[in-house]
Amino acid sequence: MVPLPLANLWHHKLRSSLTALGVAIGICMLVTLSGLSRGSVDEIADRWEAVDADLLVFPANASDNIAALSGGGLGEKDAQLVRQLAVAGHPAVEYVAPVYIHRGKIGSGANNIFGCAPQDLPRLTGGRRFLEGRVFDPDNNCECYLQHRIGQAGQGVLEISDEELAGNGGLEMVIDRRLARDARLKTGDKVHVLGRDFTVVGVMQEGGLARAFIPRATAQWLGELDRYTMFFVKLKDGVASQAALEALRPRRNLTGITIDQYRGMLMDMLGVMYIYTDTANAITLAVACLFILVSLYTMVIQRQREIAILKSMGARRRFILGGVLSESLIIAALGAAAGIGLSFPAAMGIEAFRPVLTVRITWGWIGVAAVSALAVGGLAAIYPAWKAMKIDVVEALTLE
Amino acid sequence: MNDNGNILLASGLHKSFGRGAGKVHVLRGLDLQVRRGEFLAVMGSSGCGKSTLLHVLGLMTAADEGSVAIDGREVTTLCESSRNEIRRRNIGFVFQRFNLIGVLSGYDNILLSLKVRGLADGRDVRGVLEAMGVWHVARRKPAQMSMGEQQRVAAARALAARPELLLADEPTGSLDSANAQALLELLVEQNRRQGQTIVMITHSESVAQAATRVVHMKDGRILDTHA
Numbered sequence: 001m002v003p004l005p006l007a008n009l010w011h012h013k014l015r016s017s018l019t020a021l022g023v024a025i026g027i028c029m030l031v032t033l034s035g036l037s038r039g040s041v042d043e044i045a046d047r048w049e050a051v052d053a054d055l056l057v058f059p060a061n062a063s064d065n066i067a068a069l070s071g072g073g074l075g076e077k078d079a080q081l082v083r084q085l086a087v088a089g090h091p092a093v094e095y096v097a098p099v100y101i102h103r104g105k106i107g108s109g110a111n112n113i114f115g116c117a118p119q120d121l122p123r124l125t126g127g128r129r130f131l132e133g134r135v136f137d138p139d140n141n142c143e144c145y146l147q148h149r150i151g152q153a154g155q156g157v158l159e160i161s162d163e164e165l166a167g168n169g170g171l172e173m174v175i176d177r178r179l180a181r182d183a184r185l186k187t188g189d190k191v192h193v194l195g196r197d198f199t200v201v202g203v204m205q206e207g208g209l210a211r212a213f214i215p216r217a218t219a220q221w222l223g224e225l226d227r228y229t230m231f232f233v234k235l236k237d238g239v240a241s242q243a244a245l246e247a248l249r250p251r252r253n254l255t256g257i258t259i260d261q262y263r264g265m266l267m268d269m270l271g272v273m274y275i276y277t278d279t280a281n282a283i284t285l286a287v288a289c290l291f292i293l294v295s296l297y298t299m300v301i302q303r304q305r306e307i308a309i310l311k312s313m314g315a316r317r318r319f320i321l322g323g324v325l326s327e328s329l330i331i332a333a334l335g336a337a338a339g340i341g342l343s344f345p346a347a348m349g350i351e352a353f354r355p356v357l358t359v360r361i362t363w364g365w366i367g368v369a370a371v372s373a374l375a376v377g378g379l380a381a382i383y384p385a386w387k388a389m390k391i392d393v394v395e396a397l398t399l400e
Numbered sequence: 401m402n403d404n405g406n407i408l409l410a411s412g413l414h415k416s417f418g419r420g421a422g423k424v425h426v427l428r429g430l431d432l433q434v435r436r437g438e439f440l441a442v443m444g445s446s447g448c449g450k451s452t453l454l455h456v457l458g459l460m461t462a463a464d465e466g467s468v469a470i471d472g473r474e475v476t477t478l479c480e481s482s483r484n485e486i487r488r489r490n491i492g493f494v495f496q497r498f499n500l501i502g503v504l505s506g507y508d509n510i511l512l513s514l515k516v517r518g519l520a521d522g523r524d525v526r527g528v529l530e531a532m533g534v535w536h537v538a539r540r541k542p543a544q545m546s547m548g549e550q551q552r553v554a555a556a557r558a559l560a561a562r563p564e565l566l567l568a569d570e571p572t573g574s575l576d577s578a579n580a581q582a583l584l585e586l587l588v589e590q591n592r593r594q595g596q597t598i599v600m601i602t603h604s605e606s607v608a609q610a611a612t613r614v615v616h617m618k619d620g621r622i623l624d625t626h627a
């Protein structure tokens with residue numbers, strides 16, 4: 001014979017599927033939203049892994065919010081100093097990549113716009129590929145031109161038009177794929193930011209340190225001449241980071257930390273965000289559980305008459321509970337599986353709709369979702385079943 | 401077990417429904433003895449409390465007052481799981497409203513009741529359905545059966561387990577005379593051959609004639625006894 005739980009599920013096909021759908025929606029919501037909140041925060045920290053440097057140097061008086069450092073706290077002298085850093089009498093530094101950072105709105109939100117030398121771009125993006133186009137101002141024309149004009153002007157007033165800048169590759173910009181999608185930009189498009197019209201000349205694979213890069217000379221021209229926001233320092237082979245930091249210590253106006261330390265600090269700061277995201281996830285979990293509870297409870301409540309009939313034949317408690325429980329758990333499991341399955345296309349949908357967001361579906365939350373679906377499914381089944389078993393057969397038969 | 405030959409002994413049963421002004425006092429100090437192997441018919445006007453009595457005797461509901469002993473064992477004070485065990489081991493019940501499980505076929509309804517009683521092997525489900533003339537609807541669900549067919553499947557469900565005490569609430573109520581006769585013959589046969597005790601409610605004098613004894617119910621009590 002067809003087991004009673006399966007007969008019930010099959011007989012009420014539409015209701016069973018709707019109930020499973022209810023569970024699936026709850027689970028999908030939980031898995032996707034938890035992946036979204038964590039993923040978007042983690043992605044910021046992960047981009048620092050791409051950087052091909054060992055140390056980060058920034059002004060000692062930098063504010064606590066090092067994640068949003070911009071402007072020109074460092075000078076040319078500082079750059080020279082760091083380049084000549086020595087450990088045990090030997091030059092310690094392979095290269096220094098100085099950057100000037102602006103904040104500006106491109107697409108749906110504010111972005112760090114990194115001004116760097118064209119040859120430093122692969123160092124800041126971990127050598128990520130160009131998907132289209134090329135690096136900005138490949139021959140460093142802009143820097144040469146600006147230096148030339150500044151030299152000419154001497155103490156006088158210096159005016160440089162946008163046409164001049166653009167003509168020397170100064171208004172070229174490289175962005176990553178996510179920002180390209182978010183702002184609907186491709187190579188050749190114009191972006192108005194920092195009061196200028198930049199032209200996108202290249203789109204890179206995402207995962208680099210920043211989403212937007214421009215020539216450093218332009219960034220300084222638009223900000224402060226000869227100034228830098230921070231230095232990325234690559235040490236020579238065999239030089240220990242700690243030894244290099246030790247050598248830097250006498251320079252009281254500079255703070256040096258390793259990139260890993262920086263990531264740690266960033267994570268600590270983002271930890272505040274995790275309090276919000278975890279709270280949001282807990283609320284989503286509660287809502288999802290309530291969803292599952294209501295869906296399954298209404299399903300099992302309609303078994304009360306059947307439970308009464310089974311009781312009239314003297315069916316054992318175990319038999320009755322087992323039947324109702326398996327029915328509920330089958331639906332909870334199917335719904336959870338569907339919900340987990342749905343969360344992957346849902347994640348893709350979110351990332352397609354808002355490309356700067358990251359949805360990272362984790363095994364941890366998949367586990368939480370599956371366990372809650374089954375636990376809540378079990379509870380939702382046992383309560384009405386237990387209630388129906390407690391009362392008279394005749395009384396239970398008149399329920400419904 | 402000393403039961404003095406009584407498989408069922410009910411005394412001083414009271415049962416009422418509702419409260420306040422709307423209260424209906426259905427059983428009013430009812431006494432009834434059923435001897436082992438007896439085929440008893442209970443008659444009485446509609447609404448006099450016959451079904452209520454059968455529910456109390458079959459442990460489907462509790463009386464407000466009074467006692468019921470089955471096989472000499474007082475059951476009114478037993479815990480629910482013991483009452484459940486008595487329903488499983490000793491009692492077969494045919495509801496006035498059938499109470500078949502809607503999502504199962506006729507065949508599976510009977511098989512399930514046998515499984516619940518641990519009798520699934522070795523019972524001839526087909527034989528019982530054929531004897532009741534409803535083998536042709538065995539694969540159908542109750543909603544696709546006529547009232548009479550449902551009633552016969554419901555009776556088959558109780559008969560298949562061959563319980564020592566069969567309580568049947570108007571089991572011929574929806575049947576034509578030929579089918580009613582077939583059911584009665586089956587009841588008489590189980591009663592005679594296997595010594596099954598039967599308590600059957602009926603409105604029909606002719607159906608009642610199949611029984612070995614007929615009692616009448618009025619004002620919440622059993623009136624008289626014919627041999």
Ligand SMILES: Nc1ncnc2c1ncn2[C@@H]1O[C@H](COP(=O)(O)OP(=O)(O)OP(=O)(O)O)[C@@H](O)[C@H]1O
Nearest residue numbers: 417418424426445446447448449450451452453496
């Ligand atoms: N759950 C209930 N709540 C309130 N009143 C009830 C309930 N069940 C039965 N009654 C009342 O109890 C009385 C007896 O009902 P019962 O079903 O026992 O009658 P019956 O003799 O079986 O009638 P019939 O021959 O029509 O089946 C009726 O007046 C009925 O309205």
Ligand SMILES: [Mg+2]
Nearest residue numbers: 450451452496
């Ligand atoms: Mg009745």
